[in-house]
Amino acid sequence: MKFLLLLLTTLVYFNLFILVKDVVFVSIYPYLLGFTALFIIFLLMLQFFQNEIIIKIIYVIMTLFFILFMFTFFQIWKNTRVSNSYQVKRSKYMDQLTEIDKNKRMTDVTLEQSQQGIGKLIEENTGMPISFYNEALLIYDSATMFDEMVEEISKAKSHIHIEFFILRNDNIGQKFKDLLIKKAKEGVEVRVIYDGLGSWSLKRHFRKELIEAGVEIKAYDSIFKSVIKGKLNHRNHRKIVIVDGKVGFTGGINIGDEYLGRDNTIGNWKDILVKIKGEAVKGMQRVFLGDWYYVSGDKLLDNKYFPEWEGENILPVQIVSGGYDTYWNEISQAYFSIITSAKKRLYIATPYLVLSDSMINALQTAALKGVDVKIIIPKNPDLFLVGWANSSFFNKLLNSKVKIYLYEDGFIHSKIFVADDKVVSVGSANLNTRSQYLDCEMNAILFDQSQSELMIRELYKNIGDSDEVMLEDYSKRPLIQRFKEKIGMLMIPLI
Structure with missing residues (x-):
C-alpha cells in the first residue's frame, strides 16, 4: 500500500513538473508544498502506529486531502484556460468597450523603431494601442501622491473608479472613505474594487458606511471564494484611480499609512505614482471595467466612461495589463521587450528580484x-524570505556585469523600468x-525622453542611498548565506 502511495505521488509530481503549463505549476505550488508536508507526516505516522483503526483513519484523511x-x-487548470465560459463572455465585453472607444485622433508623431516594437507587442497582446495626446506627472513623494489623488477625486463630477490590492481602515483609509462618501452623496458614481486577500483585515463596518452612502464596493475574490474556485494564489495587484474618465493614476502604492512612511518598522517608503491626463486613461478605464464585470457581473457601456480628450499636448503613453487568465504573459513580455530594446542603459527598481x-x-x-544595466532593490525587504530569494540571483547577474544596488534608506517599493532615455514603465x-x-x-x-531623464535623475538619488553589491564580496559570502539562498529558491513560486 505504501508503495502504491509513493508511486501515485510520483506520477502526480511528474505530471505537475513536466506536463502542465508554467502558470498552472506556480499556481498549484503552495498547495503542493502543503500536500507534500502532510504526505510525509502521514507516512511517518504509518511507521509508528500499528493500530488498524488509526491506520484506516490516516488513509481516509490522506484520500480526502488528495x-x-x-x-x-x-x-486552477480551468481558470487558466482562455476558452472557459467566463473568458468568452469577458472577451465579448472587452470588444464592446473597444467599439465605444474606436475613434482615434490622428497624429504625425513618429516613434523610434524600438519604441514602435514595444508598442506593437503590447497592442497585439492587449488590444490597447499607444495613445498620443496625453499629459503625465511622475510623483516620487508619498505625501504628494495622496494629495494629488485627493485633489482630483474632489473635483469629480461624473464617476470615480478605484482599484487597490490593499485598502486599510487606518488614518489614510478613513480619509479616503470620508471623501468617497462625500462624493457619492453629491451624486457622483463611485465604484471601488479591493483584493479579498490583500485587504483581508478590512472591517465590515468600513464597507457598510460606503454602501449606505451609495458607493459600490466589491471584493476581488474573497478568501472563501478563492479557496472554492482555486484562486487563492491569484490576486488582483492592480492600483488604479480614475476620475471622470479623463484623469488616471497608477503606480506602486496602496491605501494605507505605511505608504506614507508612517510605519516606524519600515522607515522611509520609496515609491512611484504616475498621474495621467488624456487618451491613455481610456486604456486604464478598460482594465477597470473588465475587473468590475468580474466582481459584479455588470457591463458598463455608457460613452461617459470614455469622454473625448481635447488636449493638444503630445506624450505617447500605452497601458499594459495582464493576469493569470490571459493568453499571453503580457507583463512578462512587455518587460522582456523593454530589456532587449535597450542599447545604452537599462535602469530597474523593484522590491522583488x-x-x-x-x-x-x-x-x-x-x-x-x-x-x-543597474538594478535597485531594498536592502531590508518586507519579508526575510524575499531577501533570500532576491540574493539567489545575484551570482548569475553579477557575473554578467549587471550592477545591483541595495537601497539602505528605508524600503523601495517602486516598480520602474527605464531604457535608453526613451521608455519608462511605471505601475503595479x-x-x-x-x-x-x-x-x-x-x-x-x-515613450518620452524628458520623462525618462526625470526618472533617471530620481533613480540616481536612490543609488546614492544604496550599497553596491560587488562580485568579489558576494563570492566570499558565508556558508549560512548560501544556505539561505537555497531556501529562498524553494520559495520563488510564492514570491
Whole structure:
C-alpha cells in the first residue's frame, strides 16, 4: 500500500513538473508544498502506529486531502484556460468597450523603431494601442501622491473608479472613505474594487458606511471564494484611480499609512505614482471595467466612461495589463521587450528580484553586449524570505556585469523600468513570479525622453542611498548565506 502511495505521488509530481503549463505549476505550488508536508507526516505516522483503526483513519484523511488537492488542481487548470465560459463572455465585453472607444485622433508623431516594437507587442497582446495626446506627472513623494489623488477625486463630477490590492481602515483609509462618501452623496458614481486577500483585515463596518452612502464596493475574490474556485494564489495587484474618465493614476502604492512612511518598522517608503491626463486613461478605464464585470457581473457601456480628450499636448503613453487568465504573459513580455530594446542603459527598481530563465538571459545578454544595466532593490525587504530569494540571483547577474544596488534608506517599493532615455514603465508589476504568472497587474509605459531623464535623475538619488553589491564580496559570502539562498529558491513560486 505504501508503495502504491509513493508511486501515485510520483506520477502526480511528474505530471505537475513536466506536463502542465508554467502558470498552472506556480499556481498549484503552495498547495503542493502543503500536500507534500502532510504526505510525509502521514507516512511517518504509518511507521509508528500499528493500530488498524488509526491506520484506516490516516488513509481516509490522506484520500480526502488528495481529492481536495486534485479538485484545486482542476480548478486552477480551468481558470487558466482562455476558452472557459467566463473568458468568452469577458472577451465579448472587452470588444464592446473597444467599439465605444474606436475613434482615434490622428497624429504625425513618429516613434523610434524600438519604441514602435514595444508598442506593437503590447497592442497585439492587449488590444490597447499607444495613445498620443496625453499629459503625465511622475510623483516620487508619498505625501504628494495622496494629495494629488485627493485633489482630483474632489473635483469629480461624473464617476470615480478605484482599484487597490490593499485598502486599510487606518488614518489614510478613513480619509479616503470620508471623501468617497462625500462624493457619492453629491451624486457622483463611485465604484471601488479591493483584493479579498490583500485587504483581508478590512472591517465590515468600513464597507457598510460606503454602501449606505451609495458607493459600490466589491471584493476581488474573497478568501472563501478563492479557496472554492482555486484562486487563492491569484490576486488582483492592480492600483488604479480614475476620475471622470479623463484623469488616471497608477503606480506602486496602496491605501494605507505605511505608504506614507508612517510605519516606524519600515522607515522611509520609496515609491512611484504616475498621474495621467488624456487618451491613455481610456486604456486604464478598460482594465477597470473588465475587473468590475468580474466582481459584479455588470457591463458598463455608457460613452461617459470614455469622454473625448481635447488636449493638444503630445506624450505617447500605452497601458499594459495582464493576469493569470490571459493568453499571453503580457507583463512578462512587455518587460522582456523593454530589456532587449535597450542599447545604452537599462535602469530597474523593484522590491522583488525573482527572475524567470528568460528574464535572466535577457538581462545577461543586455549587460554582456555593453548596456549599462543597474538594478535597485531594498536592502531590508518586507519579508526575510524575499531577501533570500532576491540574493539567489545575484551570482548569475553579477557575473554578467549587471550592477545591483541595495537601497539602505528605508524600503523601495517602486516598480520602474527605464531604457535608453526613451521608455519608462511605471505601475503595479514587480519583477517577480507573481507579477509574471499569477496576479492581475497594470503598468503605464511612457515613450518620452524628458520623462525618462526625470526618472533617471530620481533613480540616481536612490543609488546614492544604496550599497553596491560587488562580485568579489558576494563570492566570499558565508556558508549560512548560501544556505539561505537555497531556501529562498524553494520559495520563488510564492514570491
